[in-house]
Amino acid sequence: MTRRFQVDLKHAMAAVAAVAILATVSVAPSATAQSNTAVPAAASSTSTAPATPAATPAPAATAPAANSNAAPNSGDTAWMLSSVALVLLMTIPGLALFYGGMVRRKNVIATVAQSFAITCVVTVVWYVCSYSIAFGTNPDPGQNQYWGGLGNVMLKSVTMDKPFAIAGSAVTIPEYVYMMFQMTFAIITPALICGAFAERMKFTALLLFMTLWSIFVYAPIAHWVWGGGFLGAKIGVLDFAGGTVVHINAGVAGLVCALVMGKRKGLGHDNMAPNNLVYTMIGASLLWVGWFGFNAGSATAANALAGAAMANTQIATAAAALAWMVAEWVVSKKPTMLGLASGAVAGLVAVTPASGFVNPNGAFIIGIAAGVGCYLGAVFLKRAFKYDDSLDAFGVHGIGGFIGAILTGVFADAAINSAGKVHSALTQFYGCVGTILWSGVVTFLILMVCKYTTGLRVSEEAEQEGLDMAIHGEALHET
Amino acid sequence: MTRRFQVDLKHAMAAVAAVAILATVSVAPSATAQSNTAVPAAASSTSTAPATPAATPAPAATAPAANSNAAPNSGDTAWMLSSVALVLLMTIPGLALFYGGMVRRKNVIATVAQSFAITCVVTVVWYVCSYSIAFGTNPDPGQNQYWGGLGNVMLKSVTMDKPFAIAGSAVTIPEYVYMMFQMTFAIITPALICGAFAERMKFTALLLFMTLWSIFVYAPIAHWVWGGGFLGAKIGVLDFAGGTVVHINAGVAGLVCALVMGKRKGLGHDNMAPNNLVYTMIGASLLWVGWFGFNAGSATAANALAGAAMANTQIATAAAALAWMVAEWVVSKKPTMLGLASGAVAGLVAVTPASGFVNPNGAFIIGIAAGVGCYLGAVFLKRAFKYDDSLDAFGVHGIGGFIGAILTGVFADAAINSAGKVHSALTQFYGCVGTILWSGVVTFLILMVCKYTTGLRVSEEAEQEGLDMAIHGEALHET
Amino acid sequence: MTRRFQVDLKHAMAAVAAVAILATVSVAPSATAQSNTAVPAAASSTSTAPATPAATPAPAATAPAANSNAAPNSGDTAWMLSSVALVLLMTIPGLALFYGGMVRRKNVIATVAQSFAITCVVTVVWYVCSYSIAFGTNPDPGQNQYWGGLGNVMLKSVTMDKPFAIAGSAVTIPEYVYMMFQMTFAIITPALICGAFAERMKFTALLLFMTLWSIFVYAPIAHWVWGGGFLGAKIGVLDFAGGTVVHINAGVAGLVCALVMGKRKGLGHDNMAPNNLVYTMIGASLLWVGWFGFNAGSATAANALAGAAMANTQIATAAAALAWMVAEWVVSKKPTMLGLASGAVAGLVAVTPASGFVNPNGAFIIGIAAGVGCYLGAVFLKRAFKYDDSLDAFGVHGIGGFIGAILTGVFADAAINSAGKVHSALTQFYGCVGTILWSGVVTFLILMVCKYTTGLRVSEEAEQEGLDMAIHGEALHET
Amino acid sequence: MKMVVAIIKPFKIDDVRDALVAAGVEGMTVTEAHGHGRQKGHTEIYRGAEYKATFLPKMRIEAVIQDELVAKAIEAIKGAASSDKIGDGKIFVLPVEEAVRIRTGETGLTAL
Amino acid sequence: MKMVVAIIKPFKIDDVRDALVAAGVEGMTVTEAHGHGRQKGHTEIYRGAEYKATFLPKMRIEAVIQDELVAKAIEAIKGAASSDKIGDGKIFVLPVEEAVRIRTGETGLTAL
Amino acid sequence: MKMVVAIIKPFKIDDVRDALVAAGVEGMTVTEAHGHGRQKGHTEIYRGAEYKATFLPKMRIEAVIQDELVAKAIEAIKGAASSDKIGDGKIFVLPVEEAVRIRTGETGLTAL
């Protein structure tokens, strides 16, 4: 036993070393040089020159922006500092509890430890190289379509006073704040995947997988959509707060994980009822509250657009929770707390790309669609195709993300955000496809790397005994 | 069993339909046309023109204000966006856990599900019609004394850039943000009532009751005090953050519910000890922290008044917690965690109307009074009158709200808020009476509607088995 | 039994009375009059005059500042209001859960009640006198080196509009907000000490100890470093957010408590495994999230310095969590959730003094050092010297605080904060020594006061039965 | 001496204790249990996955008493634990050869 | 009548129940237990403090059955509970003198 | 073979286990229990509502041993579990007719 874990440890360390090396190797496909022209537009929300919301850029979205030299605004900065705290709250303790409440009692500690460890690993990876890959500006404009280069590794080009723009669009907050805001997105995305392989993955495999995924899947896709790459600037996919980058991406990766890793032992035979739905309720609530930072924070300013994004978030989430509850009530004859919580998360997911583009009526409809759609996905799709997406990472984030991405193209309202004037469900679909392909293929490759180094699944005995004791040597002693 | 829940479901759907119809019927008593003249006063807290706090309007309070055309201020907006998150945190997971920890183990999930479901239902109702009723401006000034009309259903008049004023008083934040802030108040108020009928109400009854209560009790009273109606503008009741609208209102409704619904089976015989005071402690803590958004947020600006409201909130809460603890220590010989938590909430309740009007010494005295007063209310009043206000919704929110409302009239200090220059315990008393009457009578009527449609109480067996399993088909599996 | 607690109650009341009297007696050593000259420097972060971060004062740090008459800035105020909420969240429910999860089941309620009660007690003490002692300006400049005097008891000199400066350095937020921000620091510091004497202290002793400690240890040291006293202004110790004032101080006090109070009965024989690491995970997460208010809030402005402090906090914390995890993995063969949580807190502690002075690389190294150093401290130092620092208040806060304080002197980077241009590990060391001496000696004296009035430890039977039932008459009923 | 073991519904525990005390039984030990029998359990459904609870919560009381008290104790339990619904539970009687009070070392009937 | 008491590994509980039911045992009562025996427990380490779990989680099943069923019940339990690893557990058989169904007052074999 | 059932105070469990092992008892099974007896419980008061704990936390140990070991086991338990306070608990001895080790199928004394 002791021996085995020492080996695991060695693997983990090798993995970390590997990352350092890989990070210095260019991973960008070479592309024709094509400059990413920044189209000027209005700026900041200072108190003296109140922004016309319709013309306010959503720098986290894909709107081209004008003034690439805005001074930091203390109000915008205040809101973004708060948003960082809110989005981190989503992962720890939010997501940790949301998932932790749904597993069996013998895996609770291991499940919450996954979210916590991912928070730590991605923080370091982001600081070391992912921020540079995602939000750096590659000096070669052709390569910049695909990745940001390594010019900002160890955050070496982040300064205190440099006027600061992302994808040619000025931001009214200091770069350190922007970097932190984006880091919290980079943290929660891989953490979401854990729902798909709950109760069976090795901890060493988790650490290695998340390190590589963060670098080779998340960072490039974030660059494509938000960092000046081809999906945002050129194709014009509307994704206000990360429906594609975060949710479709994580959902698809989760599906691949579930397929590759196989089912939990005893699925369909053992009682796998959630151990503590109070934890899940706390988790869902903190996800909800924290998502205000996620969506309204994606305005990167304290303005009317942030307010509208917040309102849309709230309305879609409530509608989705009620829709899931009613759907389940009709099908299974009981309205459940787990249904309310799941529906709320489905609504949060679906409204994410739409939050800064649609009006409240659009948000309401998106919520209803997501609540019913994800319920069907989590219950029937999984059953039909017989994969074990244990806590419905794909069922909620994949399907909800897809519904939200497409409907953003349907409901975008220029009265809310002029950047959404041109919108089409088809363009949105293209954006999804790009993400699905890259995420699916590279996730699979990374799983293979893990399989042949650390191994993917714990032993049968460990799965039976529970990961808490087998991996961590810890147990809940509630009685 | 199955059959019964299908019936329940039908009821629930009928209820939702009923609401839609009811919402389109005018419920305002006709009143003589009397315009609500806005008296000008100072405005916003921009960085270039710092507000003189003494002259700063508290738009959420009843102060008349001058400039009805203020530009949004990014700092104020930043604080209000954060406040929305803080106040939502109070209900989910705050109140859910506060109450969830106090019930018996078999009712924990059902209890937290009430707060969560109410959050969803009220969000939708608010978006559909309650915001319009509460904060719309009725074109008929006579009717405007009583309700805001239906001009803003589905938020149809909320725009991104419209200069924006409430009750003639300009606000320096976008209307979407203001609408969201007020929504979080509309959410927590009905959720508070749940403490009165814990462990015995049908879930269908809950959904119907809360929908109707939100429209016919909360929205009008909010309009009277804050939305330009007769209690605020004309009578001059001081209610900074909702002592009357939120707490007396919810407390009285709770008392009526407790009286109408009767006692829990086994009260006085069975062991009804709280299942998990750690949950209750978390809940009380999140209520406390979130209440900063509630009270300091009611300044609707990031200024000295918000700071003073925050300080008063903190001091009154701490004083009340200690006062309850000491009172219980003297009477029952032990200082308890439940006493600390209950006292803290009592203090938060009582300081709510006062927070932006009194100075710290006033807050300290209000806290002591609330701690002792609510302890007596929760322990002795309930026993004397033999009603089963299970988790003391009336004992804490009704009594605490009343103490706070009256003492605001005693301790208001013009050095903190010039709007509190004219203050009288008597005027405050009138404000309470109006609320008590409307809330009491309409709550009773709504209960009757529920009684003859969905029914109010679960069956005896369901109560015995526990609502978690009987209603939701879910259980905690902690061991 | 009854009798005994009545006696305890009498003691508690006597203690409160004593405090009131003591508070009016000058405790400052007389010192030669030497004025604390304020050196002017740059100011606020308004939108019109964006601060050059390098020149931005860190008023909570020890930088001299120029303009002592800055107008409040709404953006800065917004962030500080949010920071108050975040830092309070650290203590309740954060620290309460962090510690509550680590004790045995029979002491959970008592442990969380300690954090909650301390929050209440310190709030009142701060309002009554400690704020004045810490942040008042003593009219006698000689005395002002040591304490702020009693000119601001009951917050009597705090006004709504007075231009406001601390230690000669102007702040761009209203004094009420500043007072609240500092109060949250004053709350968490004594609460941290509880880890050292967990599971055995009398509740009456706790109340008395914390009251006195807050007045005679915390308030003076806060004045020395931040309030214009000799450690900050004259010696030039760099302490951005409280490494010395908060962590070394609490850690040393904890060590003295552990030594004076002796070991828990059964230590080394009974199974003392943590009862619920999910609570501990929630606690650690809320400490982490709340610490953004603590560290980034210590910029007292929403600017690039706050952003840098936030980034440093995040990076050091993640690095420390991973470092502790790996160290434990190597030594004990398992990576643990408790290790991740403990390491994260160690990182938060160590980066506290450094957060506004170092760059991310410095923060990363500080994190690694703290993770490994505190692991060794908590595991080996304690074992070697055989004291029962039950939850490692000294092991994490003392050692982590010391590592952070020294390394701040090593890694301070003028590109992040010009106030850190002159830095030396030796000066830092002097600052630590001053704090260690005062904290150690006065803590000991206060313990003696408690010992001979309330008594320090519960009876053997009470310890065996558990403090929940013995002190509070409450129990968890989870099954 | 006999050991009377009763399996009852959890919410009856206080009534049964009172009835036993009234019948002269001075000591008893209770454990939480789950029972399988004729009574059918509920089905929990979580996102479509059904878990049929074939074990239902019960309380298990065990009291060692003198032989003469057995009939009376059984009557007491029957009276207090019955709700006339399936699943009310069982009473079993087992022989006991010795009893010891730990504190005093007393044995036999005086130890009860 | 006999009381068959089986101590088994927790994850075998559903299999053992099914096997007993198949063998004709209609009722049984289960409690969570912890066992000490040959099987060695894990060590939990919290910040360097080691706690050796000498008690391991087990389930305790108790079923009162007619004498003729005992052999069959034992076989059923053995078959379902065995994992061929140390710690699989034990079966004990105790004599029972009486059984009562609380709901109906039936006694003896008909009460089971 | 006999089954020795001991009801003890929870904090004595480790001492009793050690004493039994020292006395030659190799296996035992423990369950959490609550006891009613002479020992009086505390009263919990929540916002004025009093709940008198008439059941107090206990541990129930059960060990099946050969007849010759019974006296020694009782002594061991008495020695380790006694705190000379009311509520220290009881020891009961019941006859056992058969024992089976699930893993090997061994029966009788060799199964213990």
Ligand SMILES: Nc1ncnc2c1ncn2[C@@H]1O[C@H](COP(=O)(O)OP(=O)(O)O)[C@@H](O)[C@H]1O
């Ligand atoms: N043969 C048995 N041995 C042990 N416990 C039994 C036995 N039969 C029933 N029980 C216990 O009694 C409970 C009630 O039995 P059940 O058959 O459901 O109803 P009833 O008591 O009305 O016949 C079961 O849940 C189980 O705990």
Ligand SMILES: Nc1ncnc2c1ncn2[C@@H]1O[C@H](COP(=O)(O)OP(=O)(O)O)[C@@H](O)[C@H]1O
């Ligand atoms: N003499 C005994 N009396 C009561 N329970 C026993 C006895 N011996 C073993 N047990 C129970 O059986 C379980 C398994 O026993 P153990 O010796 O570990 O393995 P095995 O059953 O393979 O011999 C123990 O954990 C304990 O719960």
Ligand SMILES: Nc1ncnc2c1ncn2[C@@H]1O[C@H](COP(=O)(O)OP(=O)(O)O)[C@@H](O)[C@H]1O
């Ligand atoms: N007749 C009995 N049958 C079963 N358990 C008993 C009996 N009498 C006492 N007990 C158990 O022993 C525990 C201690 O008994 P109690 O009368 O309180 O003290 P003492 O052991 O000192 O006489 C009780 O709490 C109960 O669990």
